Amino acid sequence: MDNRPIGIFDSGVGGLTVFKEIRRLLPQENIIYFGDTARVPYGNKSPLVVQKYSLEIAKFLEMQNVKMIVIACNTASALALSTLRNEVRIPVIGVIEPGVRAAIKSAQNNSIAVIGTRATINSEAYQNRIKRLRSSINVIAIPCPLFVPIVEENLMNTKLADDALDMYLSKLKKTDIKSIILACTHYPLLKDKISSFFEGEINLVDSAYETAKEVNETLEARRITTEQDSSGKESFFVSDSPETFSSIAANFLSRPIDGKCVFHPWAEF
């Protein structure tokens, strides 16, 4: 039993989809979320920079006495997971591995599609991981760069979003793909739209949900679940405006954030 909080971090607000799934699955756990909003996005930064930033955040979370760190950012999961595992003493979980494992399990016909930002797709982190676990699987990877601004601007239910879906995903309709990994933290907010686009005949692997399941399993395996029976506390730290973060956060969580949101400037600012 361990009542210390779970630490989650992301380059910005996107990781709140992971936060939301962890909160849903583990309502008693205390959670600390760090959004590096002053340095977002990570996707176009070099591996060394992403490792440096991720390590700074991990050290900050360790100082907050967390019992586990969840990297809720695809880029940081691809580039900094092993760095963090070497440098901190608590368990570290990324978003890639859980999504990949779930997709392989559900792949009915040896084909999986991966959709994400240009940076995530170009990094080939998902493609390589899938190939390493099941080399026979055919992977179709599609960058969908407009999806993030569409979600952040809350334009999910517009004609523009329909056009974007059609532009990026219509080619998948001509394949035998039955499983798509949502390889970007923002995409779960488009899940219903994507599902309707394929008329429900597709399995959407939500990395956020799969990661939450892995967090739960890890806590249980290590016997470090909380013994609280009341609702867990939530606190948020961001490296730029807490007001901006809080207003976008409500969109991601479908409710206002519960608990305070604190500004944490980096030393260089």
Add this chain to the structure above:
Amino acid sequence: MDNRPIGIFDSGVGGLTVFKEIRRLLPQENIIYFGDTARVPYGNKSPLVVQKYSLEIAKFLEMQNVKMIVIACNTASALALSTLRNEVRIPVIGVIEPGVRAAIKSAQNNSIAVIGTRATINSEAYQNRIKRLRSSINVIAIPCPLFVPIVEENLMNTKLADDALDMYLSKLKKTDIKSIILACTHYPLLKDKISSFFEGEINLVDSAYETAKEVNETLEARRITTEQDSSGKESFFVSDSPETFSSIAANFLSRPIDGKCVFHPWAEF
């Protein structure tokens, strides 16, 4: 007469629209362009950070022996122009003032629209500048956040771009606005589309073009134009991948970049 190069900088590739207009107007001038692609975007960063970054680049350009600095970035123009003017000894020109002056000159009926990123519109830099020069003018400011990814993804001629134009600009059709300031470096690439949307009955003030005119006037007033009669040299420095920059640059310039593109990492990397 002064054969030293003109220095232009931006947070990324967008400032190439300013570069292009300066190159067109002043084909004999040597130009050095700095794109801070590792730290893009500036729009969501705090004023102190933008001033620090802008000053670092200005000092770098001074070391390259430039005779003038052009801030081809709306955010840096809004937040760091006076800082740079205090700290460097050569003339410094931003993109806001030239666009505002041209818009006021052409405003037929005391109304001007300003379109830009959410950060530029929220900063109120254009609105305040217009009001200070002509307080009677009515300003309608509209953030168009999807326009930048549409340009960067080269989606200008898609249904999605039409939807975005309609979503952001249809309300202007119901007003008496005859003049729109394109207050974002990326927007000149949408000029034809915006012009057709208003069936040609609108005056689009292109900050890039107006800035180039001001550069020309400043060079002439200070008698520091080049005496070269051959084509000026071009060189590019970027703080992240030169390959990525070069490939997107071709889209902005309608030609490949001429001259080398050099990687310039900041000390912290």
